[in-house]
Amino acid sequence: MTATDSRQPSSRARPVIQRLAAILWPSFIWAGVASMVLFAFADPVDLHAISFPDWQLSRTAGYSIGFLMFWSVTAASSFGTWLLLRDRKVLNQQHQQPTDPSN
Amino acid sequence: MSATDTQHHSSDDSRQVVELYTRSEKIYPREVQGRYARLRAATVWLLLGLYYLLPWISVHGQQLVLFDLPARKFYVFGMVFWPQDFILLTGLLLLAAFGLFFVTALAGRLWCGYACPQTVWTEVFIWLERLAEGPAAKRRKRDRGPWTADKAWRKIAKHSLWLVFALWTGFTFVGFFTPITELADKVLRFQTSGWESFWIVFYSFATWGNAGFLREQVCKYMCPYARFQSAMFDDNTLIISYDQARGEPRGSRSRKLAHAELADNKLGDCIDCTLCVQVCPTGIDIRQGLQYECIACAACIDVCDDVMRRMDYPTGLIRYTTQNAIDNKPSKIIRPRILLYTLLLLVIMTGWVTVASQRAPVMLDVMRDRNALYRELSDGQVENSFLLRVMNRSNQAQEFTITASGLAGLNIFGDATVKLESGELGSLPITLRAPRSGIKVRNDIVFTVQAVSQPELTIQETSRFIGPR
Incomplete structure (x- = not known):
């Protein structure tokens, strides 16, 4: 084992783009579903009236904000799941000293 | 070898090992011609034609398909739906889901190979890429080589084409949710609202990223359907498969000896030209059997049939078949799974039509x-x-x-x-x-x-x- 190896991510780690995709994409789908259900029953104009009536917000803005709020929540949840599912080897490697004791 | 040399060498080695696992190798699928390639080109034209033209069609001054979010009204081919008709939308989504299950059980991943937006837009992005950068082999060579003026302008040309196409896609997408003629008018005068601009750019960016860069990675790492489609599969499902019994032992041979070698029973029909691997958009070897990465695009069938014809062997070494057919058992189309999906589809359809027809006149x-x-x-x-x-x-x-x-x-x-x-x-x-x-x-x-x-x-x-x- 060389010093270079211990700084490399574990072979189990996925590239950033795949991790991002695995977190952002399923949360995107479910945010879409949640928005559809919410806005089928609630008009953004009514939500506007009971929340921040002094702000200038169109319906389109209401839909967009609603969707993005759902997405941030679902993405946060996916992110939490990813954190908890990370392999112990990856976690341990991060805490390792630069010099590998096996050397 | 000097010490620095050794160090350099070992870090290179380890990087290669790590990359093998962590970075997916860029895939340059080789161009393919044949009947399934033509079929896919036809579905690309049909589906994208519908996508780009539909919002422009108006009847009696009313956009034919418009999910008018600002007005909370949904116009679909002369029918008007309201948020209160949510149950009908749910019904449509259920129909779509069971329709997909039905088709999957019957014919495998037809959806992936011909109709999925990911496949369809990737196909167009690859056409544009080929237009600017030439065929796959040239692209790979140029990408690995140094930067030259030729490489730079080709890359610029490709990204310009992609960008225009992606922006047009994003604009059309928003045009399904807000009247497209008004939107076009606003775009031409740079007067789109903040959110309209945001969604046009967002959808353009998603198209550009998914079809230009992620491509097969979307199918391999992001697609939920790819993960559960095998639950719909059984031994009677249409799959793309390599005929192991006929192809093995594989090996190259000269065309003159093509039939002599076979007669000696030394070699199977597979000449191990690896073209099936080179054309595969997800970079797998179909000869290793059915894999979840396979999107059933049939590119390997097209290219292998072509090779078989040139070798004067019968085509179909790789073909659409069923597991039962490979095992020399009869394939059944009608089976409990299919009947169940058919029944569910009929029930949902009947319910949908009943509810839809009883709405206020x-x-x-x-x-x-x-x-x-x-x-x-x-x-x-x-x-x-x-x-x-x-x-x-x-x-x-x-x-x-x-x-x-x-x-x-x-x-x-x-x-x-x-x-x-x-x-x-x-x-x-x-x-x-x-x-x-x-x-x-x-x-x-x-x-x-x-x-x-x-x-x-x-x-x-x-x-x-x-x-x-």
């Missing part, structure tokens, strides 16, 4: 005037303006009268009748007036539209009369 859509909340008149009255859209869904021409109630002294100023042909959608500006006294800031009012000759044809919709603070 008159449609009313009330929109407040967006320009002014209210107007105070000199005679002490307050005025609100509305735009009523009335659709006569009965099967004969009707004259409708419009009344408004819910506020003391509320009266309609001007004409309050409208004549509509069957299926006609009429827009009617309505001005309401009410005395200043007794008006709150927000007053719930009810519009009633009633047919003169058929009083049972009636519909109501609530709206809001706004007064001064």
Whole structure:
């Protein structure tokens, strides 16, 4: 084992783009579903009236904000799941000293 | 070797090992011609043609397919749906899901290979890439080589093409949710609203990233369907498979000896040209058996059939088949799984049509005037303006009268009748007036539209009369 190896991510780690995709994409789908259900029953104009009536917000803005709020929540949840599912080897490697004791 | 050399060498080695696992190798799928490639090109033209043209088609001044979010109305081929029709949307989504399950059980991943937006847009992005950078082999070589003026302008050309196509895609997408002619007008004058611009750019970026860069990675790492489609598979499902019994032992041979080698039973039909691997957009070897990465695009069938013809062997070494057929057992189309999906589809379809056909025969859509909340008149009255859209869904021409109630002294100023042909959608500006006294800031009012000759044809919709603070 060389010093270079211990700084490399574990072979189990996925590239950033795949991790991002695995977190952002399923949360995107479910945010879409949640928005559809919410806005089928609630008009953004009514939500506007009971929340921040002094702000200038169109319906389109209401839909967009609603969707993005759902997405941030679902993405946060996916992110939490990813954190908890990370392999112990990856976690341990991060805490390792630069010099590998096996050397 | 010097010490630095050794170090350099070992870090290179380890990087290679790590990359093998962590970075997916860029795939340059080789061009392929054949009947399945032609079929896919046809579906690409059909589906993208529908996508890009549909929002531009209007009938009686009404966009044929418009999920008008700003107005909370959904126009689909002459039918109008409202948020209250949510159950119908749910029904449609269920139909789509079970339709997909049904097709998957019967014919495998046809959806992935020919109809999935990911496949369809990736195909176009690859066409554009080929236009700017040439065939796959040249692209790979140029990508690995140093930067030259030729490489730079080809990359610029490719990204310009991609960018234009992606922006057009994003614009069209937003055009399904807000009237596209108005949107086009706004885009040309750079006057789109903040959110419209945001969603155009967002969807363009998603198209550009998914079809230009992620490609097969979307199928391999992001697609939920790829993960559960095997649950619909059984031994009678149509799959793409390599005929192991016929192909093995594989090996290269000269064309002269093509048939002699076979006669000696030394070699199977697979000449191990690896073209099936080179054309695969997800970079797998179909000869290793059915894999979840396989999107059933049939590129390997096309290319292998071509090789077989050139070798004067029968085609179909890689082919659409079923596990049962490979095992020399009969394949069955009708089986419990298929019957169950068919039954479910029929039940949902019947329910959908029943619910959809029992909706009100008159449609009313009330929109407040967006320009002014209210107007105070000199005679002490307050005025609100509305735009009523009335659709006569009965099967004969009707004259409708419009009344408004819910506020003391509320009266309609001007004409309050409208004549509509069957299926006609009429827009009617309505001005309401009410005395200043007794008006709150927000007053719930009810519009009633009633047919003169058929009083049972009636519909109501609530709206809001706004007064001064």
